[in-house]
Amino acid sequence: MTESAHLYAAVITGFEKVASREISEKLPATECFSGRGNVRFCLDLNSVPDILKLRSVDNLYVVFYENEIVGLTDMEKEKALKTIKQQLSYCNWELAIDVYQLAQGKNIYGGSDLVVDQMREFMREGKRCEVTENSPKFRVTCKRCGEKEIHTFSSMDAASKFGAEINNAFGWKCSVKEFDIEVVLRIEKDNMTVMMALNDESLFKRNICAYGPTTMRSTVCYCMLHLASIKPGDVVMDSMCGGGSIPIEGALAWNTAFFLGGDNHESAMERCKKNWSSNSSSTKSNCEFFNWDATNLPLRENCIDALVTDLPFGKKIGSKTDNRLLYPILLNEWKRVLRKGGRLVVMGHDKRTLEKAILADRSSWHIKANHIVNMGGLQCLCLCLINTKS
Numbered sequence: 001m002t003e004s005a006h007l008y009a010a011v012i013t014g015f016e017k018v019a020s021r022e023i024s025e026k027l028p029a030t031e032c033f034s035g036r037g038n039v040r041f042c043l044d045l046n047s048v049p050d051i052l053k054l055r056s057v058d059n060l061y062v063v064f065y066e067n068e069i070v071g072l073t074d075m076e077k078e079k080a081l082k083t084i085k086q087q088l089s090y091c092n093w094e095l096a097i098d099v100y101q102l103a104q105g106k107n108i109y110g111g112s113d114l115v116v117d118q119m120r121e122f123m124r125e126g127k128r129c130e131v132t133e134n135s136p137k138f139r140v141t142c143k144r145c146g147e148k149e150i151h152t153f154s155s156m157d158a159a160s161k162f163g164a165e166i167n168n169a170f171g172w173k174c175s176v177k178e179f180d181i182e183v184v185l186r187i188e189k190d191n192m193t194v195m196m197a198l199n200d201e202s203l204f205k206r207n208i209c210a211y212g213p214t215t216m217r218s219t220v221c222y223c224m225l226h227l228a229s230i231k232p233g234d235v236v237m238d239s240m241c242g243g244g245s246i247p248i249e250g251a252l253a254w255n256t257a258f259f260l261g262g263d264n265h266e267s268a269m270e271r272c273k274k275n276w277s278s279n280s281s282s283t284k285s286n287c288e289f290f291n292w293d294a295t296n297l298p299l300r301e302n303c304i305d306a307l308v309t310d311l312p313f314g315k316k317i318g319s320k321t322d323n324r325l326l327y328p329i330l331l332n333e334w335k336r337v338l339r340k341g342g343r344l345v346v347m348g349h350d351k352r353t354l355e356k357a358i359l360a361d362r363s364s365w366h367i368k369a370n371h372i373v374n375m376g377g378l379q380c381l382c383l384c385l386i387n388t389k390s
């Protein structure tokens, strides 16, 4: 068995650095570097069983082939697809299956020994493997990055050619909807990467069963909470929590801190309670929800250590005109309840109104960091501020 693996984490664009920090804090990762919307790192196989515990990562893959195919961009279609298909024999299938089994804690029929034998026979004698009732189900997806017109083939063409070759070599059953194994081809200009997905459902779907119109991904919530530098004993609040995504993610990830969530929408509390009870079976709770008006909180001054919140964007909820009135009032109320040195991490799509509201009271807030984050195609601003109480 190989001793280490090269992993690819798909993360929220704008929060790559936060994800890198979580990876380095929780795992003995080496060679960690980030690109747009991803973080790559090397990991000892002994630590692979821990990777699905990462909370900032949407999807995880093991990279088991990476190479430049000289001239791929100019190649005539049939030749390009044949060349892509031929790369199958250069992929490290043994590593992919070993890492998949370690991450998922379950076995693929025959394990990595079987794929090694099948590949040897396929290469030596061109022997096709028949599908049996034990054969795993799989699908191939192809993602081409950058300008797509530079290739003579489509992503679908590449995926189906590579998939047909996997079926020939290993006898795996192709199934687009219900599959055990997902193989991902990533093609950028002449560079091709082959990866195997390590999680079944996207990791950002955890925590929430009662969705609302603006439910935030758990992975975005985690990154915002991480930016708030939460310490044991901290009281952390989301004063406009919708269905409770931020406080719930906080309470699960930081069990030594206490989380408060509130909202003024009639259905929000019901969703918060449903979402929290689907995650917490314990009678001890470090998370509470309240129906309140965030502009007039029933809390005394200086009682909150960190405030992490997602503002009404003025799209699905509220309007940009409302935001101009609302944001300065909210900032004032947050300044009151946050202790001196308390942290505010706030996400908004109406960037100008948010920046303007902060600048109008600039002596009260020290801007520590800002991130432009892609939230479902919308470019949002995530600001990290310190309450200076000036």
Ligand SMILES: C[S@@+](CC[C@H](N)C(=O)[O-])C[C@H]1O[C@@H](n2cnc3c(N)ncnc32)[C@H](O)[C@@H]1O
Binding pocket: 212, 214, 215, 216, 217, 239, 240, 241, 242, 243, 244, 245, 246, 262, 263, 264, 265, 268, 292, 293, 294, 295, 310, 311, 312, 313, 317
């Ligand atoms: C962008 S959404 C938050 C979504 C939330 N992060 C989630 O994942 O469900 C903004 C929330 O602010 C709430 N809101 C707007 N004005 C409010 C106010 N004055 N007091 C309390 N909540 C308010 C809305 O009801 C909405 O749920």
